Amino acid sequence: MCQTCGCSVTSATAHPDGAGTAIEVLQNLLAANDRMARHNREHFDAHGVLTINLMSSPGAGKTALLEATIVALRSRYRIAVIEGDLETDNDAARIRAHGVPAVQITTGTACHLDAELVHRALEELPLAGLDLLFIENVGNLVCPAGFDLGQHLNVTLLSVTEGDDKPAKYPVIFRASDLVVLSKTDLLEVMEDFDPSRAAAALAALGRDTPLISTASRRAPQLGAWLDWLERRLEAPRAISPRRAPLIFAQTAAGA
Numbered sequence: 001m002c003q004t005c006g007c008s009v010t011s012a013t014a015h016p017d018g019a020g021t022a023i024e025v026l027q028n029l030l031a032a033n034d035r036m037a038r039h040n041r042e043h044f045d046a047h048g049v050l051t052i053n054l055m056s057s058p059g060a061g062k063t064a065l066l067e068a069t070i071v072a073l074r075s076r077y078r079i080a081v082i083e084g085d086l087e088t089d090n091d092a093a094r095i096r097a098h099g100v101p102a103v104q105i106t107t108g109t110a111c112h113l114d115a116e117l118v119h120r121a122l123e124e125l126p127l128a129g130l131d132l133l134f135i136e137n138v139g140n141l142v143c144p145a146g147f148d149l150g151q152h153l154n155v156t157l158l159s160v161t162e163g164d165d166k167p168a169k170y171p172v173i174f175r176a177s178d179l180v181v182l183s184k185t186d187l188l189e190v191m192e193d194f195d196p197s198r199a200a201a202a203l204a205a206l207g208r209d210t211p212l213i214s215t216a217s218r219r220a221p222q223l224g225a226w227l228d229w230l231e232r233r234l235e236a237p238r239a240i241s242p243r244r245a246p247l248i249f250a251q252t253a254a255g256a
């Protein structure tokens, strides 16, 4: 929990008469974050970098999925990673071991990344030479959903060891997702009470038609549907630098 994300504002503390200031402070913070997120998106678009915010509870397999993805795609796409954790640079070290640039953000007590932290990390990344940037958010199914980082897409992992009711219990983050990845499916055979169709029904009940795909990142990786989804996004037209696509850039600039 941190002091800036609203974690500390509950129905017990947010009395209409008493908590006005706490909520106003939070609204101002989110407005400032949104401005910085728009600025980050301008950086990404100026260089044609597709940016994906990866979220999940701790240990759902975000870093493992990134490692396997890098191995599969690094010969065709230029990839970098921003890692968010409370402490340690373990995850950035795991990514760098695959020969890909990684910047670690340590948030201390904050339970999510924000746009300002990501902007600082961008100073250490060669955006001009990238196709794909992953931002691995702090492991948390609540607060990361509240902070736009300037990403183009949100992907949330749900591992089969977490229970198939998580989309129902944490609707905000799953509703904000462009894709949900059912991870660690190699463990399904021992997770007797996890039913993928119940997870799919809980996700569908949120009313967003969010696609759900399965992956396994360890032992024999199963990444086909994930890589297909990613490559479709990578090949889709998006705002990219004038050098590479003057027309698309001109339309974006005119519409801005």
Ligand SMILES: Nc1nc2c(ncn2[C@@H]2O[C@H](COP(=O)(O)OP(=O)(O)O)[C@@H](O)[C@H]2O)c(=O)[nH]1
Binding pocket: 056, 057, 058, 059, 060, 061, 062, 063, 064, 065, 139, 183, 184, 185, 186, 187, 215, 216, 217, 218
């Ligand atoms: N069996 C299995 N284990 C996995 C898989 N993905 C991750 N893990 C393990 O789950 C643990 C947490 O993974 P990690 O990638 O660090 O999760 P993160 O906290 O979301 O980044 C590690 O011990 C991984 O080896 C998977 O697909 N199958």
Ligand SMILES: [Mg+2]
Binding pocket: 062, 063, 064, 091, 136
């Ligand atoms: Mg990780």
Ligand SMILES: [Zn+2]
Binding pocket: 001, 002, 005, 006, 007, 111, 112, 143
């Ligand atoms: Zn929080």
Ligand SMILES: [Zn+2]
Binding pocket: 039, 043, 119
């Ligand atoms: Zn800037």
